[in-house]
Amino acid sequence: GENVEQHPSTLSVQEGDSAVIKCTYSDSASNYFPWYKQELGKRPQLIIDIRSNVGEKKDQRIAVTLNKTAKHFSLHITETQPEDSAVYFCAASITGNQFYFGTGTSLTVIP
Amino acid sequence: GAGVSQSPSNKVTEKGKDVELRCDPISGHTALYWYRQSLGQGLEFLIYFQGNSAPDKSGLPSDRFSAERTGGSVSTLTIQRTQQEDSAVYLCASSLDRKETQYFGPGTRLLVL
16 A cells, blocks of 8 residues: 655754654555645644646745656755744545655754 | 534543444535544544445554545534543534535544543
């Protein structure tokens, strides 16, 4: 089955700096890659997703890039703010059947 | 509109007892997913439904776990003869179609003593 690895497990950045979280996947058939943000004690919420027919997608301060050849995808957050502090999860899926999640990255933005 | 809801929000049970967890998806969402999240860990996929059918049950940890969905809406996850290692947050998510965005419920926090 699919195996998703996520790095780093923890990340601290100064407010205003950029944060990058990377994930790799093993199954080349995976074609949908969502990213979720989970604040302490709350449910995961989708922040951005990308499908395998595009290489990059951007939404304001958040962007995701996908390299199908290397089987990795990354989340980029620019101009980080304290409210960006949370655990971020990547996931990979084959047409929405099973979803395989990374182990999460705990991001702390230091004011 | 109403989001995904789950009940109970918290459940404490004794080892060996059966528990039933409920998920009410967003109205009209055909796909429904169950996940397990242990403390400080990622999300472990358990099972998904497309309508009332569960095409792949291989994510269920053991035969003590079962799930069903009726009327293409409410789903229940049943854990029989609970063990302490079953303690976790059980999250449900639904999506309009399995290719669309998943929306998560608040989860059920299960503690097996």
